[in-house]
Amino acid sequence: MLRFIIRRVIIIIPMLFIIVSLTWGLIRLAPGNFYTGEKKLSPAIEQNLREKYGLNKPWHTQYGKVLWNIIRFDFGSSLKYEGQSVNQILWRAFPVSAALGLCAYLLALAVGITTGTLAALRQNSWLDYASMALAMIGISIPNFVLGPLLVLVFGLTLFWLPPALWNGFPSKSIILPAITLSAIYIAYIARLTRSGMLEVMRSDYIRTARAKGLSESAVVTRHALRGGLLPVLSFSGPALAFLITGTVVVERVFALPGLGNYFINACFNRDEPLIIGIVAFIAIAVLAFNLLVDIAYGFIDPRIRY
Amino acid sequence: MSHSSSRLTGFARIFLLAIIAAGCATSAKETFFGKTKPPQANVLRYVSGSEPESLDPQIPTGQPEARICMALYSGLTEYDPKTTAPIPELAERWEVNKDSSEFVFHLRQDARFSNGDPITARDFVYTIRRGLSPELAARNASLAYYIKYAEGYNEGGVFVRDANGQFLLEKDFSDEAEQAKKPLSSKPVDSIASEYPPIPEEKTPGTDTPFHRFMHSPDRVVLPGDEKGRKKALDANPKLKNAIAGKEFVPVKPGDVGLEAVDDYTLRISLTQPAPFFISLMPHQFFRVVHEKTIEQFGNAWTDPSNIVTSGPFKLQSHKPYDRIVTVRDPMYWDAANVKLDGITFFALQDNATIMNLYKAGELDAMLNHSVPAAWLDEISPMKDFMDAPEAAIDYFLFNTTKGPTSDVRVRKALNMSIDKRALAAWRHIKPLTALTPEGIFPGYPQPKGDPFDPEKAKRLLAEAGYKDGSGKFDPKKFPSDQVELTTNPDGNNLPVAEFIQAQWKQNIELAIPIKIMEFKTFLVAQSKLDYKGIARTGWIADYMDPFNFLWLYYTPTGNNGTGWWDPKYVEILDEANRTIDPQKRYQLLAKAEAMALEIQPCIPLTTGATRWMKKPYVKGMYPNPQTMHAWKFVYIERDSAKWDYSVPRMVG
Numbered sequence: 001m002l003r004f005i006i007r008r009v010i011i012i013i014p015m016l017f018i019i020v021s022l023t024w025g026l027i028r029l030a031p032g033n034f035y036t037g038e039k040k041l042s043p044a045i046e047q048n049l050r051e052k053y054g055l056n057k058p059w060h061t062q063y064g065k066v067l068w069n070i071i072r073f074d075f076g077s078s079l080k081y082e083g084q085s086v087n088q089i090l091w092r093a094f095p096v097s098a099a100l101g102l103c104a105y106l107l108a109l110a111v112g113i114t115t116g117t118l119a120a121l122r123q124n125s126w127l128d129y130a131s132m133a134l135a136m137i138g139i140s141i142p143n144f145v146l147g148p149l150l151v152l153v154f155g156l157t158l159f160w161l162p163p164a165l166w167n168g169f170p171s172k173s174i175i176l177p178a179i180t181l182s183a184i185y186i187a188y189i190a191r192l193t194r195s196g197m198l199e200v201m202r203s204d205y206i207r208t209a210r211a212k213g214l215s216e217s218a219v220v221t222r223h224a225l226r227g228g229l230l231p232v233l234s235f236s237g238p239a240l241a242f243l244i245t246g247t248v249v250v251e252r253v254f255a256l257p258g259l260g261n262y263f264i265n266a267c268f269n270r271d272e273p274l275i276i277g278i279v280a281f282i283a284i285a286v287l288a289f290n291l292l293v294d295i296a297y298g299f300i301d302p303r304i305r306y
Numbered sequence: 307m308s309h310s311s312s313r314l315t316g317f318a319r320i321f322l323l324a325i326i327a328a329g330c331a332t333s334a335k336e337t338f339f340g341k342t343k344p345p346q347a348n349v350l351r352y353v354s355g356s357e358p359e360s361l362d363p364q365i366p367t368g369q370p371e372a373r374i375c376m377a378l379y380s381g382l383t384e385y386d387p388k389t390t391a392p393i394p395e396l397a398e399r400w401e402v403n404k405d406s407s408e409f410v411f412h413l414r415q416d417a418r419f420s421n422g423d424p425i426t427a428r429d430f431v432y433t434i435r436r437g438l439s440p441e442l443a444a445r446n447a448s449l450a451y452y453i454k455y456a457e458g459y460n461e462g463g464v465f466v467r468d469a470n471g472q473f474l475l476e477k478d479f480s481d482e483a484e485q486a487k488k489p490l491s492s493k494p495v496d497s498i499a500s501e502y503p504p505i506p507e508e509k510t511p512g513t514d515t516p517f518h519r520f521m522h523s524p525d526r527v528v529l530p531g532d533e534k535g536r537k538k539a540l541d542a543n544p545k546l547k548n549a550i551a552g553k554e555f556v557p558v559k560p561g562d563v564g565l566e567a568v569d570d571y572t573l574r575i576s577l578t579q580p581a582p583f584f585i586s587l588m589p590h591q592f593f594r595v596v597h598e599k600t601i602e603q604f605g606n607a608w609t610d611p612s613n614i615v616t617s618g619p620f621k622l623q624s625h626k627p628y629d630r631i632v633t634v635r636d637p638m639y640w641d642a643a644n645v646k647l648d649g650i651t652f653f654a655l656q657d658n659a660t661i662m663n664l665y666k667a668g669e670l671d672a673m674l675n676h677s678v679p680a681a682w683l684d685e686i687s688p689m690k691d692f693m694d695a696p697e698a699a700i701d702y703f704l705f706n707t708t709k710g711p712t713s714d715v716r717v718r719k720a721l722n723m724s725i726d727k728r729a730l731a732a733w734r735h736i737k738p739l740t741a742l743t744p745e746g747i748f749p750g751y752p753q754p755k756g757d758p759f760d761p762e763k764a765k766r767l768l769a770e771a772g773y774k775d776g777s778g779k780f781d782p783k784k785f786p787s788d789q790v791e792l793t794t795n796p797d798g799n800n801l802p803v804a805e806f807i808q809a810q811w812k813q814n815i816e817l818a819i820p821i822k823i824m825e826f827k828t829f830l831v832a833q834s835k836l837d838y839k840g841i842a843r844t845g846w847i848a849d850y851m852d853p854f855n856f857l858w859l860y861y862t863p864t865g866n867n868g869t870g871w872w873d874p875k876y877v878e879i880l881d882e883a884n885r886t887i888d889p890q891k892r893y894q895l896l897a898k899a900e901a902m903a904l905e906i907q908p909c910i911p912l913t914t915g916a917t918r919w920m921k922k923p924y925v926k927g928m929y930p931n932p933q934t935m936h937a938w939k940f941v942y943i944e945r946d947s948a949k950w951d952y953s954v955p956r957m958v959g
Binding site for chain 2: 030031032033035036037038039040041042043044045047048049051052077080081082083084089092093148151155156159162163164165166252253254255256257258261262265268270
């Protein structure tokens with residue numbers, strides 16, 4: 001087990017190196033610079049800027065600095081936002097994305113697993129059909145449509161909830177974005193739970209459990225769920241990583257100061273240190289959560305041994 | 307100035323479409339858009355646009371930052387709330403010498419920074435020198451290039467000094483005609499009084515000082531500081547090249563820049579050229595005063611809410627990037643008694659649909675210009691809280707005059723003449739434009755008219771240019787349509803506008819000109835390198851209220867020009883205009899230059915901008931002015947609904 005974990009941690013290092021190098025290369029390929037604007041600069045002013053930000057140094061020096069920054073986990077200063085360090089931005093934006101992502105995640109798990117289990121237990125009933133139809137809709141409606149629709153109903157017609165902005169956590173302002181963000185995950189989890197449960201409920205050990213006279217609820221909660229939720233687990237680990245590291249669309253639609261919003265603007269602004277900082281941060285989060293899921297497997301599924 | 311807001315990505319576009327459904331749901335009878343309940347606190351909730359690059363007034367270039375800086379910092383002059391003409395702020399009054407090449411500002415003596423320190427002329431000297439320092443690398447530094455030796459200092463230039471300590475002078479290396487045109491600020495003066503128009507006795511434009519005499523001595527030669535640039539400059543002037551042999555290069559220092567604190571409350575600024583518009587530049591954020599000790603102590607981190615010291619009617623309380631900037635009234639501000647709001651919260655919002663939603667829900671009181679999406683105009687424009695006015699801004703297409711068919715003036719004129727700009731303007735709820743300066747912005751300016759819509763003449767011109775069949779008639783098939791394309795970035799309304807004009811050409815002169823879409827920054831790079839085929843979209847928002855700011859676009863062959871057309875004769879007329887003291891005569895000369903450029907047709911003028919924003923009726927003291935700049939101390943929240951704004955001037959009926 002320990003050897004497995006160490007091997008997986010070590011592999012993160014070359015992965016990160018590749019991701020960061022690719023990102024850096026792509027930024028360099030894109031024309032324009034953080035200071036390119038509608039208003040043109042005189043060559044001398046451009047020269048001053050290049051001098052100030054070390055852009056006239058040879059490329060390998062600049063690339064080396066990027067790698068060194070990653071090693072120290074200090075990504076330097078944002079180019080676009082004078083006086084703000086990338087680390088500062090990360091630690092300010094991450095809690096927003098994390099709060100939103102976590103709310104959406106818990107909502108998705110609670111609603112998704114409940115619906116999926118009920119659908120499986122009452123297979124081919126109206127409940128099953130209705131919940132799976134809803135799940136299908138959930139998967140099909142993209143969140144840039146769902147978000148505005150929710151805003152229209154709850155924000156602009158009923159005036160129950162604010163249509164956008166971040167008022168800290170907890171506050172009413174998180175409700176609409178969390179629902180918007182969770183919809184597709186609710187749908188996936190419900191479907192995964194249902195099919196997982198259907199398979200498990202037909203298996204021999206459930207028959208054994210019933211045979212030894214356990215009540216139906218005990219069979220479901222103590223035995224069936226444990227096996228039936230394995231597909232959900234492998235889906236929800238990486239899902240959590242993606243959810244808490246920022247979601248571009250939802251954060252933009254609701255104007256939330258999260259990582260996703262920063263990321264998309266950093267790309268438009270050609271803000272190299274910020275792009276690399278966010279990419280590295282998300283990459284580490286995703287790799288770490290994948291590892292955690294693999295470890296969790298070992299505990300939940302008795303068939304898996306490392 | 308750039309508007310760095312409203313860059314719609316694909317999903318946001320669809321999002322917008324989805325939300326149009328929301329718009330349609332409101333009844334047409336409503337007078338105002340959404341809720342009209344004033345906020346409980348006496349605090350204005352304003353959308354300032356995209357997240358500010360910095361709260362350091364010398365750094366950012368965009369309008370969103372300008373409006374935040376207007377709350378936090380004071381300048382020598384401020385924008386008039388209705389006209390945006392300069393009004394006294396920290397300068398109580400000023401004197402201008404006879405040819406507008408030197409300005410003396412008299413500062414009010416009760417002005418203080420937010421920490422209580424007095425604001426003196428020395429603070430302004432520090433502020434502008436700092437803005438010009440190459441280390442700060444401010445992108446707006448060129449706004450201060452009118453000041454003597456400012457450009458040389460900002461570019462890291464050098465003077466040339468001989469063994470006797472004498473500097474090489476420009477007059478020895480240029481012809482006499484050139485010297486005769488030098489402004490008063492470069493000529494020796496007998497007395498201060500002879501230099502300035504008569505003023506009452508107790509008010510003097512400062513005293514004569516050694517620095518003043520240095521400013522009025524003949525201009526020194528300034529050469530580029532780097533070897534390569536210097537070699538290039540010297541190769542162009544052999545006489546100068548010979549003269550520098552054995553002489554020493556002395557860097558231009560901040561102390562050489564034409565800024566002088568004559569005493570604590572008198573600031574004298576000497577310019578390289580007559581610039582009557584210089585006063586209009588002073589409210590720009592680049593010239594707003596900053597606190598030296600704070601900057602020297604905290605360096606880059608001086609704008610942190612815990613460190614910052616400001617000079618405006620409001621001071622910073624907190625800054626949450628990508629969310630909001632909270633400011634509160636500064637009791638130290640000299641006119642604090644007349645500041646009506648307790649504070650302003652600036653929201654950093656980018657998405658127009660989100661802004662409109664929040665405004666409708668009553669979570670916001672006012673928003674920045676261009677926030678109302680074009681697709682909503684039919685519904686929004688009848689509403690009483692819609693603020694529309696002609697804007698000191700223009701939309702236009704550049705011609706690449708250096709290559710391809712568009713290097714022929716007849717082709718350029720034909721392409722311009724074959725667009726029905728009235729139809730374009732009607733479709734966009736905006737004003738059409740045929741000239742290089744925006745229409746209806748500068749009262750008394752005798753703006754020349756460009757060519758009217760005339761497709762028949764366009765065809766004749768194209769035939770003359772050689773695109774004709776055997777009988778001498780225009781033949782669209784002969785036109786090399788693979789050598790001309792309309793290049794644009796897809797953001798905002800650019801694409802629909804390009805398509806509209808493409809259809810116009812197809813319909814009116816049967817030319818099929820393809821549209822080429824480029825990502826914003828990629829496009830800007832191509833534009834400045836003249837790396838586009840034929841035609842490229844662009845726009846300009848005024849930095850200061852003067853027609854010269856628009857004519858200046860063709861003042862140099864590079865930079866914002868983008869067309870490749872440049873004519874020293876055009877520059878000569880502009881210079882002459884700026885030397886002219888009588889404002890009406892000056893306007894006539896500017897108009898003469900504009901007419902000359904219109905003959906060359908380096909671009910296709912399309913439309914004058916429109917401000918397009920909204921404010922709740924209870925917000926008073928904010929007006930739809932041509933730059934959408936609001937001097938915040940005049941703004942207040944009116945709780946008596948009888949005194950609300952129920953009608954505002956409207957540009958489109």
